Amino acid sequence: MSENKNLTDKMKDASMLLDIARKEIAKRIIGQADMVNGLLMGIITGGHILVEGVPGLAKTQMVKAVADVLNADFKRIQFTPDLLPADLTGTMIYRPQTGEFVPRKGPVFSNIILADEINRAPSKVQAALLEAMAESQVTIGDNTYRLAEPFFVMATQNPIEQEGTYQLPEAQLDRFIMKLKVDYPNPQEELAILNQLDKRDDQVLRKVFTKYSIQDLKDLAASIRVDESIKKYIVSIVNASRVKGRNQLPFTRFIEFGASPRASIALFECARVNALFENREFVLPEDVKAVAYNVLRHRIVLSYEAESEELSSDDVIRDILSIVTVP
Amino acid sequence: MRRIILPLLLFLVAGALSAQSYQIHNLRFIPPEYYVGDTVEMSFLLKTDQAVNLKVPEIFPTPGWIRFLSMDIEPRGVDYQISIRLIPYYPGTRALPPLESGDLILNDLKIFTSSILDSGASRELSEIRSPLLIPGTRAVGALIVSLLLSLPIILIFLFKVIRSRTGKIIRTYKLNLPYRQFQRLIRRIRRTMVNMPEKDFYLSFTGGLKKYLSTRFHQDLTSSTTSEIEALLIRSHIHETLALSLVNLFNRVDRVKFAGDKLLYSDREQLLGEVEDVSLALEEWRKKHADL
Numbered sequence: 320m321s322e323n324k325n326l327t328d329k330m331k332d333a334s335m336l337l338d339i340a341r342k343e344i345a346k347r348i349i350g351q352a353d354m355v356n357g358l359l360m361g362i363i364t365g366g367h368i369l370v371e372g373v374p375g376l377a378k379t380q381m382v383k384a385v386a387d388v389l390n391a392d393f394k395r396i397q398f399t400p401d402l403l404p405a406d407l408t409g410t411m412i413y414r415p416q417t418g419e420f421v422p423r424k425g426p427v428f429s430n431i432i433l434a435d436e437i438n439r440a441p442s443k444v445q446a447a448l449l450e451a452m453a454e455s456q457v458t459i460g461d462n463t464y465r466l467a468e469p470f471f472v473m474a475t476q477n478p479i480e481q482e483g484t485y486q487l488p489e490a491q492l493d494r495f496i497m498k499l500k501v502d503y504p505n506p507q508e509e510l511a512i513l514n515q516l517d518k519r520d521d522q523v524l525r526k527v528f529t530k531y532s533i534q535d536l537k538d539l540a541a542s543i544r545v546d547e548s549i550k551k552y553i554v555s556i557v558n559a560s561r562v563k564g565r566n567q568l569p570f571t572r573f574i575e576f577g578a579s580p581r582a583s584i585a586l587f588e589c590a591r592v593n594a595l596f597e598n599r600e601f602v603l604p605e606d607v608k609a610v611a612y613n614v615l616r617h618r619i620v621l622s623y624e625a626e627s628e629e630l631s632s633d634d635v636i637r638d639i640l641s642i643v644t645v646p
Numbered sequence: 647m648r649r650i651i652l653p654l655l656l657f658l659v660a661g662a663l664s665a666q667s668y669q670i671h672n673l674r675f676i677p678p679e680y681y682v683g684d685t686v687e688m689s690f691l692l693k694t695d696q697a698v699n700l701k702v703p704e705i706f707p708t709p710g711w712i713r714f715l716s717m718d719i720e721p722r723g724v725d726y727q728i729s730i731r732l733i734p735y736y737p738g739t740r741a742l743p744p745l746e747s748g749d750l751i752l753n754d755l756k757i758f759t760s761s762i763l764d765s766g767a768s769r770e771l772s773e774i775r776s777p778l779l780i781p782g783t784r785a786v787g788a789l790i791v792s793l794l795l796s797l798p799i800i801l802i803f804l805f806k807v808i809r810s811r812t813g814k815i816i817r818t819y820k821l822n823l824p825y826r827q828f829q830r831l832i833r834r835i836r837r838t839m840v841n842m843p844e845k846d847f848y849l850s851f852t853g854g855l856k857k858y859l860s861t862r863f864h865q866d867l868t869s870s871t872t873s874e875i876e877a878l879l880i881r882s883h884i885h886e887t888l889a890l891s892l893v894n895l896f897n898r899v900d901r902v903k904f905a906g907d908k909l910l911y912s913d914r915e916q917l918l919g920e921v922e923d924v925s926l927a928l929e930e931w932r933k934k935h936a937d938l
Contacts, residue, residue, distance in 0.1 A: 546904045548849075601905040605871040644868045646849070646903065 333539050334598040340388045340527040347384045347522050350508035357499040358385050363536045364588045366496025367452050367472040376501045382433045382473045390526035391430030398440035404447035411460040422459040427451050430467050434474040438484040449491045469533050496585045498617035543591045544601040548646035553586045555643045560619055570638040573625035578618040585614045604645045612636050668694045681760050689729040698749035700726050707743040711736035737761035824861035825929050848899050872896040891924045
């Protein structure tokens with residue numbers, strides 16, 4: 320009973336903390352609540368986020384604001400075609416005074432990284448970043464270095480201007496826990512942006528989180544109860560995306576490749592954090608559904624039939640969710 | 647001389663008395679035209695100069711060409727209405743044999759019996775004629791024919807009425823079927839819930855409730871979460887209390903299924919009772935609002 324009481328108190332504290340963080344971020348970013356929640360979710364789950372949206376939607380501002388409230392280092396890396404892996408991870412440089420090579424750590428050694436327009440860099444650079452994301456360590460010369468904790472990457476992709484870009488392979492896309500879609504603000508939000516234009520840059524955000532409070536949130540999310548039926552529900556959703564018989568389910572013809580087991584894990588973890596956001600000590604099917612689009616969007620490879628019918632991954636995910644029985 | 651005159655005088659007086667005069671009025675025959683062998687009723691009003699006493703002859707004459715069947719005498723003041731039923735066996739005009747009817751002897755009654763043979767025509771055999779029909783035969787025939795002709799229309803009309811009624815009955819049956827099935831499920835759960843594991847109880851409970859609500863809101867709710875169901879209930883404009891009761895049921899069950907809350911046996915019983923009340927209220931609402 321006391322454990323439950325403690326958990327309830329912790330949930331309340333976490334909820335308050337997250338509310339304060341959201342309010343702080345809102346001082347600089349108007350609207351985009353889903354994106355802010357997505358970033359926080361990524362940080363708490365320890366995953367990384369891929370963001371797709373047209374330029375000018377304050378993606379950089381947002382991730383900077385998040386870094387500020389997290390009290391974390393922030394680096395922005397603009398991915399370009401001539402970028403090298405060493406520009407990202409670092410390299411050994413020669414020091415003439417001592418006559419030896421010393422490591423020079425790259426921007427990846429930071430808590431929060433904005434990999435801007437990740438699809439503009441060649442695949443070897445992408446691979447270097449994705450390897451760092453997967454292993455949380457980087458090897459420079461003969462030495463391997465652990466990356467900072469927390470380590471969070473927000474990569475962006477521009478849905479337009481695909482000329483001369485290097486599309487991320489499906490296997491590498493899978494490493495992002497979620498893919499968020501950022502849309503234009505509504506007219507009211509845009510007006511509020513204009514009204515706050517003068518003071519926005521001067522806004523100093525309160526540092527709400529510490530390294531330890533992030534870990535506390537992670538621990539708290541891990542303690543949220545996930546019933547067996549919810550796990551089965553997650554597996555059913557992911558499995559539905561893999562059904563091959565064209566006549567078995569109506570949407571199977573739109574899917575070339577379904578989601579991987581990593582999708583199940585991501586759904587599981589994100590659903591837990593969503594329950595945490597809702598100040599609930601247990602996961603509901605609502606939590607799974609709430610995160611399903613962001614988690615599965617980049618993990619389902621659509622067939623040419625879907626493209627010919629101009630269907631998006633979201634359309635197919637909606638079909639999947641509408642057919643899988645909720646426990 | 648006196649001996650001769652007196653009897654003669656008495657004879658003349660007696661003759662005068664017996665030959666009392668009478669007149670026949672309103673002579674009618676039913677049927678008006680009759681043939682040999684037909685039964686005919688001859689009726690007339692007999693008027694006399696003096697009061698007479700008439701009575702039906704005890705024995706009718708039997709001349710051979712006619713048979714008397716009966717005779718009725720009905721006084722009409724000083725007159726008499728007389729009806730004689732007879733069957734003639736001879737065509738043409740003939741006088742009836744005298745009928746001794748009390749004070750009077752009816753001896754100048756004549757009848758004309760028609761012949762089916764045309765007297766002016768040749769004696770050759772006539773064409774075969776259609777049999778004579780009894781009165782009303784044509785009307786009955788016409789009625790039967792019209793009935794036969796209208797039978798398809800009647801059958802089509804009946805078929806449409808039956809189809810419409812049957813369709814209505816089937817629709818009503820189908821419309822009420824989900825509710826009855828849900829009630830059956832509740833009864834089955836109630837019977838078996840003593841030995842049913844807690845989770846199975848709540849899974850079958852919500853499964854049945856979702857299936858029932860799916861039919862009522864024309865949307866598959868098996869893949870809907872509680873918050874989605876809540877949104878649907880709000881959109882459907884059902885009574886707020888009813889919607890809240892349903893959402894409350896789902897929320898309580900969600901806590902048991904996903905949060906591991908423990909509920910007593912009595913709670914299960916209470917839950918079943920509540921869902922019965924709510925589903926009944928929903929049915930009543932549905933009947934009042936056909937668009938639900």
